[in-house]
Amino acid sequence: MKKFLQIILTIIVVSMFVSCGKGNKIVMGALIPLSGPGAAVGIGTKEGMDLAVEEINASGGIYGKKIEIIYEDDGNNPKQAIAKVEKLLGKDEVKYLIGGMASGVTIGIADTVKNYKPIMAWIGAASRFAEEKYADADWFFHYHPWEYYNIQSTADFFASTGAKTIAILFEDSAFGSGGSALAIPMFEAKGFKIVVKESFKSGSPNFTPLLTKVKAANPDILYVICYAADVIPLMNAVKELDVNPKLIYPVPPAWPAEFASMPISEYVAQLNFWTPDFPYEETKKFNEKFQKKYGKMPVSYWQPLGYVNIISLAEAIKAVEAELQKEAGKKYSDEEYKQKVIQALANQNLDTPFGKLTFKPSQKIKYQGFTNWLTTQFRKGKLEIVFPTEYKTADLVYPAPKWKDRQN
Amino acid sequence: MNTFIQVLVNGILQSGTYMITTLGLALAVGVVGILNLAHGEFLMVGAFLSIIFYTVFGIDPLISILIVSLLILLLGIGTYKISLKKVLDSAEVNQLLLTFGISIILQNIAVLYSGSKEVMVINPPYRDLSWNIEGIGISFSKTLVFIIALILVITLFYILNNTKVGKSMRAVEQNRYGAYIVGINADRIFKIAFGVSVGLAGLAGVMLSIILYATPFIGFNYTLKAFAIIMMAGMGNLRGILWSSLILGIIESALGTYVPGGTGWSEGIFFFIILIILLVKPEGIFKK
Amino acid sequence: MAEKIILETRGITKYFGGLRAVYNISLKLNEKNILAIIGPNGAGKTTTFNLISGVFPVSSGNIIFEGKDITKTNPAERCHLGIGRTFQIMQPFEDMSVLENITTGALFGRHKYSLKEAKQKSLEIAKRFGLFEYKDFVGSKLPLAYRKKLEIARAYATSPKVMLLDEVMEGLNPAEAREMIETIFSLRDEGISIIMIDHIMFTIKELADWVIVMNYGEKLTEGKYDDVVKSKEVIEAYLGKEETC
Secondary structure (H helix, E strand, C coil): CHHHHHHHHHHHHHHHHHHHCHHHEEEEEEEECCCCCCHHHHHHHHHHHHHHHHHHHHCCCECCEEEEEEEEECCCCHHHHHHHHHHHHHHCCCCEEEECCCHHHHHHHHHHHHHHCCEEEECCCCCHHHHHHCCCCCCEEECCCCHHHHHHHHHHHHHHHCCCEEEEEEECCHHHHHHHHHHHHHHHHCCCEEEEEEEECCCCCCCHHHHHHHHHHCCCEEEEECCHHHHHHHHHHHHHCCCCCCEEEECCCCCCCCHHHCHHHCCCEEEECCCCCCCCHHHHHHHHHHHHHHCCCCCCCHHHHHHHHHHHHHHHHHHHHHHHHHCCCCCCCHHHHHHHHHHHHHCCCEEECCEEECCECCCCCCEECCCCCEEEEEECCEEEEEECHHHCCCCCCCCCCCHHHCCC | CHHHHHHHHHHHHHHHHHHHHHHHHHHHHHHHCCCCCCHHHHHHHHHHHHHHHHHHHCCCHHHHHHHHHHHHHHHHHHHHHHHHHHHCCCCHHHHHHHHHHHHHHHHHHHHHHHCCCCCECCCCCCCCCEEEECCEEEEHHHHHHHHHHHHHHHHHHHHHHHCHHHHHHHHHHHCHHHHHHCCCCHHHHHHHHHHHHHHHHHHHHHHHHHHCCECCCCHHHHHHHHHHHHHHHCCCCHHHHHHHHHHHHHHHHHHHHHCCCHHHHHHHHHHHHHHHHHHHCCCCCCCC | CCCCEEEEEEEEEEEECCEEEEEEEEEEEECCCEEEEECCCCCCHHHHHHHHHCCCCCCEEEEEECCEECCCCCHHHHHHHCEEECCCCCCCCCCCEHHHHHHHHHHHCCCCCCHHHHHHHHHHHHHHCCCHHHCCCEHHHCCHHHHHHHHHHHHHHCCCCEEEEECCCCCCCHHHHHHHHHHHHHHHHHCCEEEEECCCHHHHHHHCCEEEEEECCEEEEEECHHHHHHCHHHHHHCCCCCCCC
């Protein structure tokens, strides 16, 4: 009996050591905003990432190797981000840098990351200035569409409505000013007249002065570059002042969860990277898995994007590990391994909740993932895809009925 | 012309929130002598509590407003007893640090509570109610805030001048040692005054949850504006607070509508005003 | 006729951090007496007043009022018991009128008057102290002599049994000083026991039943005025200014 127990104990202890061995984990470093105004996005991203990790590890990991993510909070602050990324790459020595949200942070950490050249599978940043910073990085894989893609989609959509005048309100940091600087010439090039062009401070909840001005200008389309926190006070003020553009088009990177169920959301249109109603198989599967784990439906695109971040990278690593499995005892050097993973990602053709994922060159970088944006419109609490018409789930309502003509 | 009237209306209604918040802070700064950097955070807690009462218990904010204000009043008394009491007589820096610390703690509790929701919103049936008179949009809830603010100003004025408690507060505000030796238990007064001070902030927070939403970070802005208005009005000058709030509300509204990039300015305007007043007339520009 | 002791301190001492401000001060105040405390600047006189009125808690020692130990009470409670005081650096309520200042004392003092009663009493008190013409003046705008009267009037309004008067003679011209002496006597005649701190020797000579001399926080000596001023130690330590006007 004693001997039996000793053997059991030894097995347990040895297997603990074995699994604690460095070579049996795949460690990724995730840099996302978990505090401060961007926290909602970061937390959503983490939910998606955790879901993916759990799914992969539950089925044995990648050929026995479990994925582990070290999360670091960048607080949406470049200075803080630099310190954290240095810790991930220098101290924790992660080979895979994932996550990301703000362009400012992405730009800020560039020099530090270039010292280490990890495989950077990045789901953040839309600004072309961020794109420039990584133009020379052939280990940089960018999943999130660049802003010029979305401006182009927006301009195309606006042109399809027959509108003539646009009022633009934009928040005054890099996101808003950069976006508007890009958008205005593109709109003007398509023949639109910009009747109002005003900046505001995001998170400052008083929109009545600006909207009084917009009302006086009477535009066809009201285009607003803002963050989630601004949407509700914006729409409240629109209703309060009885401002009636033919279409309202805010483009925050995430929407407040309750907005869809509020009457003021009706007929509001926006650029959308993703809705839970996307027609793909993977979308439905993701929704179910997410609902099962968290007891709620996903609400922003960051949740599936975090999920895809892990699944995509894991697929690439799996392809390389599969090769190693074929020849027992074969080993790659760290550099060889890294190049193999890069190759695998470059050749990737993956079904995701967003549709097909492949990497192609963008204006400045080598590996750009998603590029397409759709226009959706809130209808009775649901997001309907209205443009481009080949993907539509409902017809666009334009012009939107005036406030006093609505039932609510 | 329509626009002009709308601008005036916007500014006047906006000043209601400022009035309520500032009244509270004036009590803390004037009577208790505390520079309470956490004032806005008590407003934020009020907004959160209002939302919790609505979403969990189904109680409308206009009904829960008294309970919430009372809860925050108690929270204020507790906070005073545990911490603020000890820094009443120390250098202002200590008070600022302590209240700043309190604000961070409250903010982070709120962040923990709201999780991945960036804003917490409720939708009581009258939320979007507004009237349209000759093309001028007037929001029901903002009007309500303004009326409540006026009532509070008048009530406070009456209490301070015509009741025993009020007189003791004025005495303590004007001379703490003088108050002690005539038999006023200044410590008890401080407790009550501070509780009422943050209770008022909480009340403003409940109204804010109807007009706007709650996030962990809405407080700070209101704290700063309240300080600016107190400077402009002059210490202990209730009427001054009323007029200063109105003026600043209207300036903010006019800047935002008429001046390109004006909303950026309107934040700065508050601080520009503090600067000017500190240089020119530090005791405030309104006569008592 | 054995005089009753109304206020007594037993060995009170006060440390501010490491600084010893007042050490082992024992004094007795008899009913309807006027006790004077004199001594050079920094001797600890005002600190002693602060300890007796409760503005500072003692580091050690006891304070007995009407036979009861009040060492652990706060200033407001002591005021309610019947100890009133004035401050050397006057502390009126700046933005209140003279009448309101006095009313505040009446409202919160030993007797709980209603608002109306307090206002009534204050008018009488203002008249008594010659402040009636100034009753609507704002505290900060009064001339010096009247501010001193206001300090006393306000303390008086709290219906004290003991009054601590801190340098009430300072800065007064001879006529005003004479008036103040009469006022203090009248308070004593009403039944109020008084401890006063002052520098003006001729007033001490007239008013004091008993004199205590303090120096460096300790009691140097005590006795009747004539004995005390002849004492060698006192002459060495300090001789106050004789007003020669």
